[in-house]
Amino acid sequence: QKEVEQNSGPLSVPEGAIASLNCTYSDRGSQSFFWYRQYSGKSPELIMFIYSNGDKEDGRFTAQLNKASQYVSLLIRDSQPSDSATYLCAVNFYNQGGKLIFGQGTELSVKP
Amino acid sequence: EPEVTQTPSHQVTQMGQEVILRCVPISNHLYFYWYRQILGQKVEFLVSFYNNEISEKSEIFDDQFSVERPDGSNFTLKIRSTKLEDSAMYFCASAFAGGRRQHSTDTQYFGPGTRLTVL
DSSP states (O other), X not given: OOOEEOOOOOEEEETXXXXXXXXXXXXXXXXXXXXXXXXXXXXXXXXXXXXXXXXXXXXXXXXEEETTTTEEEEEESSOOGGGOEEEEEEEEETTTTTOEEEOOOEEEEEEO | OOOOEEEOSEEEEOTTOOXXXXXEOOTTXXXXXXXXXXXXXXXXXXXXXXXXXXXXXXXXXXXXXXXXXXXXXXXXXEESSXXXXXXXXXXXXXXXXXXXXXXXXXXXXXXXXXXXXXX
């Protein structure tokens, strides 16, 4: 059973701080890793993907992947109240039709 | 910017009725997906579709469910006889590639969803 685990939160950070979101996955066959943001009642919106070990930066967002530890994280720098949402970690498995397995999501609240 | 569209945004139906949820994927994408999210729960994979056939399906996707690409643009999910527990948000997603390689084109883009309420 392939699992993706996230702390459900809520994670509360002050405006301007760094928010750190974590995700672990159970299957070493995992290929690609995605972070989506989901506002209440809305669909998942892609933030970024990563598939190589190390860091990947895109604006205020940095994804970090450590395949040996089966761990992927998302850092949000200079957090804004508009970043308040649920952040979904998703894992794509090789040769399984591209299906994504999602974690339960971490709720982030950025306080002004 | 191209986007996935879904209709209707909200569907209310009686238990036992058939429903068809419609999706228009991004035009040059080749892989199509349906996911669902029961209120307060995680997003769950239902089915993936490529080259006019199902490439992967989950345990949830039983004989009551079917998918079809009736023309070059639409992708539909049919639930033959709805149950109360089918009440959820249903998301369609599309991607240019489908998990065969580590590539940015594996990225799936989601539509806005259809909220299905079964009474």
